[in-house]
Amino acid sequence: MALAVSTAAAAASPSAIAAARSPGYYVRRRLWQNRPAVFGLAFIALCTLVALLGYWVLPDNSPNANHGFVQIQKERPALRVQLLRQPLPDSARNTADPANVFSTWLHGREPEVQETPIGGYEFAGDSIILKPLGAHSAEAGRFRRLALAAVVGHPGPRAELQRLVEQGHLSTRTYWLGTDKAGRDELSRLLLGTRISLGIGLVAVLISLVLGMAVGAVAGYFGGWVDSILLGLMTVVWSIPGIMLVIAISLALDSKGVWVSFVAVGLTMWVDVARVVRGQMLSLRSATFVEAGRVLGLPTPRLIARHLLPNMRGPLIVLATSNFAAAILLEAGLSFLGLGVQPPAPSWGLMVKEGYDLLGTEAGLWLTLLPGAAISLLVLSFNLLGNGLRDAYDPQTPIAA
Incomplete structure (x- = not known):
């Protein structure tokens, strides 16, 4: 009898272990099975490593x-x-x-x-x-x-x-990659440009997440006239082109530079996050666990921060990767126009502009293509990772054995 019980327990243990696994385990498995997403993650990790090491790995560390x-x-x-x-x-x-x-x-x-x-x-x-x-x-x-x-x-x-x-x-x-119009090492400036691009993307995403989650959570949870006012604000900001809003913020701060670009790009991307959080909050605020929290007397800020926002982790991570790519493109466009990072900082957008001014010469081709390819690869990597995360958080995506 004891042997039969132990045999049954052993037979049931694999399913019991599988049932005990967290949802994150299946998210990771779906993500690792998506080869384009893994490629994007690997390239982002490589660029992050280069950005963190910075001057330590540059041929020209001036x-x-x-x-x-x-x-x-x-x-x-x-x-x-x-x-x-x-x-x-x-x-x-x-x-x-x-x-x-x-x-x-x-x-x-x-x-x-x-x-x-x-x-x-x-x-x-x-x-x-x-x-x-x-x-x-x-x-x-x-x-x-x-x-x-x-x-x-x-x-x-x-x-x-x-x-x-x-x-x-x-x-x-x-x-190895030649020199630019000032006789500087193109490889060193290209590698150092990853620090600016990833830095602006990171700061922009953090600002957009903090501001967007706060506005969206308040609008979706309280509803009524509060929701109407905040939704109107989101609609107004949404209707302004991002590059025009960055120009307006730069003029308002009366400054152009790296940190102004960081803040300006971040303040243009919070609406996407706010709209997603508001929609999720409207669907979750009447859930049973929320009603139970109210009955228990949990403070509203704690209920939102500890119980509602964590349920939106998946959509927010996917949106953050998309915003990361959009921030890099926006910063490159601003630097190309002379409104973002200023010389001699090695922004990829500024390097594309320097190469573009030399088109028609022998050096103009690669001085334009090299930073342009770096921007394209990094943005593509974030988009591939975002698509992979979207599929990974979808419970209906099959998992290979």
Whole structure:
């Protein structure tokens, strides 16, 4: 008899375990089975990692990756350049502590040496003769002669100075994605642009969620004249084009820059969230658990925040991913028009504008396509992830065995 009971319990245990699994388990399984959504999530995670590491992983970790050379403006990808490194004058040296990794992560690091692109060199006695670099050099056709002691920073025997110059003051750098119109590393600026795009998207989504949930919850829960007034406000804001509203906010704040763009984009996207929360709240406010909460005397703010809003988690997550993509596109459009992030910050929209101004030249094509492709891939990834989350939260979506 005991053996029969234990056998029955063992046979029933798989179904009992399956029944005990949380809804989140099935949401994750549906999401992982959606390959486009997983691709989008992986690309977003990669961009997030690049944005978090920031200046630590950039080939050019100067502030805003703004260290350029006029000799190599608008050069092709995979450009290899030989650089002569000289000590900076005392008046131009960076006083910041180079070992402060947090400062480097946040602001970058000023160059600690003076670098000069050269086309070649040869030693002549106590001097080094530098050959000019390419047709873009302002010194094309002219050679420069520098004393070895000036390059190294201290006098010494000629053979020793030549050895020090070759070992410590000559280097080769590869610009894998070429250079822009100011001779800056395009790869560094493209990677640093992920921090601005994801930062604006994150702040915009947080602002839209907080403001939209507050307005939508109040309108849907209380109804009546409160709902009518807030719904009218949402309709008015909804009728204003987003880019016009951002322009108006920028003019009202009398400023243009990164943080103004963050706030302005966020204040244009809360209506979507408010309308979704209001609709969900209208359908849930008469539910049995809400009536039970009222009977128990739960305060209205706690009832809304602890019991009603968590039931809207699925639609809000899907809407947040959609708004993230829309915020990135809106910021890129504003920067392209000169109303968003200002130079020399490496915004992708601003980089597209710089490349667009050079269309018709050899460099204009890739200087436009590279940041444009980055914007498209990131927006596509958020849209794929949003579609995957929508299907994952749908109980009717089948789960593969």
